[in-house]
Amino acid sequence: MTPTASTRIAGFVLVVLLSLLAVWRSAIGTAQDGFSIDEAWHIVAGTSYARGEGYHLNPEHPPLVKRWVGAWMPDSFKLRPPQPLKEKEEERRWVQETMYQDNVPAAAQAVSRPAMWTLNGLLLSVLGLLLWRAFGLAWAAGSLAFLALEPTVAAHMPVVMTDLPLALTLAIAAVCAGLLATSWRWRWAVATGLAMGLALTAKHSALAGLAGLALMLVAAAAWGLRTSPREALRRTAMGATAALLALVVLWGAYDFRFKADPDGRDHYNRPIAEKIGELRLPHWQQSLAFADRHALLPESYLWGLADTVRTGVEGRSGSLFRIWGTLYEGTPPWFSWPAIVASKLPLALMALALAGLLASARAARDARLRWPLLAVVLACTFHMAALVGSGGVWGGVRHALPVVLGLAIGAGAVLDWAWRRRSRAWLALVAVPYIAAFAMTIREPSAWEYHNELVGGTANAYKYFDNEGLGLGQRYPQLRDYYHRVIAPSGLPLYSRFAPEEILRADRIVFRRQVETLDDTNVEGRLTGWFVMGMGTLLPVPQADWDPKRDLKGRVLVARFGPMGVWKGTQNDPRGRAEAMGGRVFDYIYKENGRDWAKVALRLEEALKELPMAIPGYFELGNAYLRLGRREDAIRAYNGMFVQKQMPIDPLVAKQVHAQIDALEAGTPLAQLKPLRSPWLE
Numbered sequence: 001m002t003p004t005a006s007t008r009i010a011g012f013v014l015v016v017l018l019s020l021l022a023v024w025r026s027a028i029g030t031a032q033d034g035f036s037i038d039e040a041w042h043i044v045a046g047t048s049y050a051r052g053e054g055y056h057l058n059p060e061h062p063p064l065v066k067r068w069v070g071a072w073m074p075d076s077f078k079l080r081p082p083q084p085l086k087e088k089e090e091e092r093r094w095v096q097e098t099m100y101q102d103n104v105p106a107a108a109q110a111v112s113r114p115a116m117w118t119l120n121g122l123l124l125s126v127l128g129l130l131l132w133r134a135f136g137l138a139w140a141a142g143s144l145a146f147l148a149l150e151p152t153v154a155a156h157m158p159v160v161m162t163d164l165p166l167a168l169t170l171a172i173a174a175v176c177a178g179l180l181a182t183s184w185r186w187r188w189a190v191a192t193g194l195a196m197g198l199a200l201t202a203k204h205s206a207l208a209g210l211a212g213l214a215l216m217l218v219a220a221a222a223w224g225l226r227t228s229p230r231e232a233l234r235r236t237a238m239g240a241t242a243a244l245l246a247l248v249v250l251w252g253a254y255d256f257r258f259k260a261d262p263d264g265r266d267h268y269n270r271p272i273a274e275k276i277g278e279l280r281l282p283h284w285q286q287s288l289a290f291a292d293r294h295a296l297l298p299e300s301y302l303w304g305l306a307d308t309v310r311t312g313v314e315g316r317s318g319s320l321f322r323i324w325g326t327l328y329e330g331t332p333p334w335f336s337w338p339a340i341v342a343s344k345l346p347l348a349l350m351a352l353a354l355a356g357l358l359a360s361a362r363a364a365r366d367a368r369l370r371w372p373l374l375a376v377v378l379a380c381t382f383h384m385a386a387l388v389g390s391g392g393v394w395g396g397v398r399h400a401l402p403v404v405l406g407l408a409i410g411a412g413a414v415l416d417w418a419w420r421r422r423s424r425a426w427l428a429l430v431a432v433p434y435i436a437a438f439a440m441t442i443r444e445p446s447a448w449e450y451h452n453e454l455v456g457g458t459a460n461a462y463k464y465f466d467n468e469g470l471g472l473g474q475r476y477p478q479l480r481d482y483y484h485r486v487i488a489p490s491g492l493p494l495y496s497r498f499a500p501e502e503i504l505r506a507d508r509i510v511f512r513r514q515v516e517t518l519d520d521t522n523v524e525g526r527l528t529g530w531f532v533m534g535m536g537t538l539l540p541v542p543q544a545d546w547d548p549k550r551d552l553k554g555r556v557l558v559a560r561f562g563p564m565g566v567w568k569g570t571q572n573d574p575r576g577r578a579e580a581m582g583g584r585v586f587d588y589i590y591k592e593n594g595r596d597w598a599k600v601a602l603r604l605e606e607a608l609k610e611l612p613m614a615i616p617g618y619f620e621l622g623n624a625y626l627r628l629g630r631r632e633d634a635i636r637a638y639n640g641m642f643v644q645k646q647m648p649i650d651p652l653v654a655k656q657v658h659a660q661i662d663a664l665e666a667g668t669p670l671a672q673l674k675p676l677r678s679p680w681l682e
Contacts, residue, residue, distance in 0.1 A: 011137045015128035018141060022124055022148035023117045026157035029447025033474035035109060037500070039160040040099035041092065043112055046070030046160075047077055054261030055254055055300040056268050057091065060307045061162050063253050063300075064169075064201040065119070069160050072115040078102045084267065087681060089590050091269040096502040105503065113158040120157045123168035130175040131409065134372040135363075135416060142415030142430075146352065146408040149437045152344050152397050152469075153404065155448035166203035167401035170210070171409065173199050174379040177213045178372025180242070181220035184235050192217075193242035197249020204301075204308040205386065209402055210246075212382030216375055217242070247297075254298035268303055275306045278677055280652040284309045311682045312390045320543055320647070321393055322466040322536070324455070329543060330648035336393045337384060337400055343455045344397045344469060345404070348436035350452070352411045359413035380406035396469030448474055449562050462535040462563055470534075470563040473499060478561045479532060483509050486559075487530050487566075495571075496532035498564060514580035518588060518599050523606065525577030531555060531567040538565075543646045544613055545575060578610035582617050589620065590681065597624040601633075613646035616680050622660070623675035635664050638676075653679060 045058035046066030050073070055063060080098050085091040099105060124147065131140035147153050156164035173195035180188035196213070199206040221235035254260075261267055268275070272292060279285040288309075292302050321332045324339050345353065364373050383402045397404070418426035444450050444458060449471055451461035461470055476499045487494055494511045497504065504511060514527060538548050538557075555569035581603055588594035604621040608614060622637035638661050641649055649657075660676055 011132055012129070014137070014141060015125055015132065015144065018128065018144035018148055019121045019125045022144070022154065023121050023157060025148055025442075026117065026154040026447070028442065029151060029154045029444060029450075030113075030158055030474075032445060032477065033155075033158075033448065034476040035105060036159055036161060036472040036474055038472075039109075039112065040105075040500075041095045042066050042160045042162075043069055043073065043108060044079070044095045044098050047073045048079060048082075051079065052262065053079070053082060054263075054267065055298075056260040056266065057095070059260065059268060059300040059303040061203060061304060062201045062250075064198065065116075065160060065162050065165050067253065068119050069112050069115045072111050073108070074111065077108060077111075082267065085269045087269055087590055089681075092500075093502065093591065096500045100500070100503040100506040105506075112160050116158045116160055120164055120168065123165065123172065127168055127172050127175070130172060130179070131412065134175050134179055135369060135412065136419075138419035139412040139416035141412070143408045143412030145415075145434055146349055146411045147405070149346070149434060149441065150349060150404065150408065151346065151441050151444060151447040151450035152401070155446070155450075156398065156401070161398070162203040163398040163401050166199065166206055167405045169195060169199040169202045170206055170379055170383070170402050171376070171405040173210065174213060174375040175372055175409075177217060177242075178375035180238065181217060181371035181375070182368060184224075184238060186238065186241075189238035189242045190245060193245025194249060196242065196246035197252075200246060200250045201253040204305050205312070205383070205399070207305075208386035209379035209383040212378035213375055214239075214243070216371075216378050220371065250301065251298060254300060258295045258299055260298075260300040260303075266299070268300075272299060272303045272306070275303055275310075279306060279309055280656060281309070281313065284313070307682060310679075312392045319394075319650070320541070322464065322539075323393070325464045327541065327543065330650070332393045334388055337387050337403075340393065340397050340465065340467065340469065341400050341403060341407075343451050343461070343465065345407070345452065346437045346441050346450075347452050347454070348433040348440060349411070352414055352433045352437075353407040355414045356407070356410035356412065359417045360410045363413050363416070376406050376409050394467055396465070396467030398468065446471075446474060446562055448472065458562075463539065466534075466536050475561045475564050476503070479564060479566075480507055480509065482559060482561070482566065490530070492568075493527075493529040494532070495527055495529050498532040513584065514577060515584040518581075518584065518594075518596070518603050520577075520581065520584075522577060523574060523610075525571060525573040525575070525580075528570040529568075531571065533565060533567065535560065535563050535565050537567075545611070545646070551575065574610050578607040579614065581607040582611070582614055585620060586616070586680075597627045600624045601628065608640065612640070612644040615641050615647055615649065616678055619657075619676055619678045626664075626670060626673060626675055629670055631664055631670060635661055638664075650679075 041058050042061070042065060046063070046068070047070040048057050049055060049063055049067050050070030058066065078098070080094065080102065083094070085094055099108065124144065128140050128144045131143055153164065173192065176188060176192040176195045180192045196210055199210060217239045221232060221239050224232035224235045259266065266272060276285060276288045276292060279288070288302055288306050291297055292299060319330060321328045321336065323332060323336045324343070342350070360373055363369050380403050384400070387399060392399070415430050418430045441447070441450060449458050449461070451458050455461050455464040479498050483494065488510070494509070495514050497511055497513070514525070537552065540547055551573050552567070554572055555567040557565050558568045559566040585600055585603055585607075589600065594600070601621060601624040604617050604624065608617045608621065611617070618637055618641040621640070622634050625634035625637055638657050641657065642654070656676065660673070663673055
């Protein structure tokens with residue numbers, strides 16, 4: 001065996017071992033985790049895909065992750081017969097009943113976790129091999145070691161969600177595009193196209209980063225004019241081939257069918273024409289309608305893209321964000337995403353990433369490294385720009401994972417720099433932050449919840465942020481065990497739902513709603529028992545008139561499970577009751593198909609008097625009066641969201657509501673006016 005062959009084998013083994021290290025680190029940091037709130041949906045939908053039942057379930061996400069996990073699910077995993085489903089809430093309930101009542105969730109998770117470790121491990125290995133090809137083995141090893149130790153990456157590796165696969169496939173696409181722009185060889189054109197296609201099938205938000213890569217390739221192809229027009233044409237042909245291959249991969253993920261279902265019909269929870277028609281940004285609405293009309297992309301993909309635009313780009317009204325300990329209303333500040341990333345990276349890895357920025361800038365002097373580095377930078381920059389423009393910080397760091405991947409790739413430059421100097425002292429110094437990161441994070445009980453010392457560590461992160469980076473339902477097993485061990489024997493009722501209703505009932509957890517029916521008259525909100533709530537409950541929220549000293553009086557915090565707390569005692573909280581009534585009305589309308597609009601109006605008037613900042617209530621109150629034929633009351637109800645000053649209104653939502661008010665005031669026949677669709681249905 002020649003030395004070259006030995007080196008290649010050793011490098012391949014190193015890449016695989018580092019990927020396995022990432023899986024091992026993930027297994028430790030997620031050992032106690034239950035399902036996140038979205039996994040049941042993805043697993044049931046993916047199993048349906050794998051069994052040929054079409055792509056109408058959960059079209060919000062492209063099928064890569066779901067098809068992969070669905071193919072792993074055994075025949076014993078039961079699917080209910082397909083049936084018409086209306087709105088997301090009805091689909092979510094149907095999916096959760098399928099997972100939690102018809103199947104054994106622990107058995108499903110025992111299959112899904114190895115499936116996702118395998119998928120993400122394979123993608124991580126491919127990324128490592130590409131980094132080796134583009135930057136060298138030391139650089140690749142430094143980047144993979146960073147990712148293997150990073151808690152957020154570890155937390156996402158076994159989770160049936162699309163965020164980490166998006167980050168990995170986008171990074172793979174970036175490195176391939178950089179290699180293409182460096183060499184302009186056909187094999188890299190093919191690799192780039194396949195990688196871009198995988199990114200498209202991972203998550204709709206891949207579009208932002210891929211747009212950056214496309215612009216780079218266009219510029220690199222045009223640069224060929226310096227050589228000759230023929231060279232520029234050759235490069236353009238390679239770029240076009242990559243784009244075509246990406247579309248072929250996307251269409252292939254949907255079995256090359258435009259319609260979602262084998263029968264050629266649509267069975268989405270909402271017709272696509274209505275889904276696209278409700279977009280408020282004209283350019284998005286017109287573009288998606290054009291693509292749907294001419295079958296340019298699979299319809300299920302377009303449905304999901306419309307949903308992504310609706311919730312991620314246009315956003316919801318009346319938003320409140322806690323960013324680094326300060327509450328912001330409406331649009332979050334520009335620094336929200338950098339702040340979220342800065343709070344989640346272990347400080348040792350953050351130092352390595354910052355050093356990596358300098359080392360990468362220095363390395364970019366080498367023409368062979370320039371295009372791959374530029375590709376990574378552009379993919380991350382365009383993705384971050386899309387995040388900042390969206391304002392949807394509720395998702396937390398998982399939506400910024402492509403940026404974390406970019407920082408990891410940059411950090412690899414530090415190890416490469418030390419390795420090239422053949423200095424044991426420099427190599428030892430570079431090893432310090434890796435060792436420190438391992439020591440600082442390995443004992444965290446939940447890698448998902450990890451926050452660094454800048455925000456007081458994981459235990460105090462709730463004081464600084466309130467996004468999904470704190471937790472996404474994974475603490476359910478501990479809360480379930482606490483219920484059966486402590487709460488149930490006490491004889492006192494549990495008034496909280498800390499997980500989907502379907503799994504609570506499957507696990508024999510008896511709970512009461514704070515408001516059971518619309519006939520509830522307990523306006524004082526006096527209840528005695530147990531209450532499971534987020535730890536953020538301890539913080540004042542003036543915009544919502546929440547004062548923990550006043551509103552938690554009579555209740556004592558008796559247990560804590562990560563971001564969730566358990567209180568015991570007597571609640572005297574009319575505002576909490578009003579909020580619960582608003583939620584009960586929402587369930588009555590959209591889950592139970594209730595139609596007693598007079599009672600809906602009565603209860604919402606009651607709730608909004610106590611909580612005037614509850615923007616969703618005004619939508620339903622105005623709609624109720626519209627259905628009752630009470631024009632003046634409908635005008636007053638819709639106007640109520642502008643009368644209150646505690647919660648700002650999203651400009652796009654305000655425009656929609658003002659148009660409705662104008663039509664009512666102009667005397668438009670009520671039969672011609674449709675109730676407004678609440679942004680909170682998405």
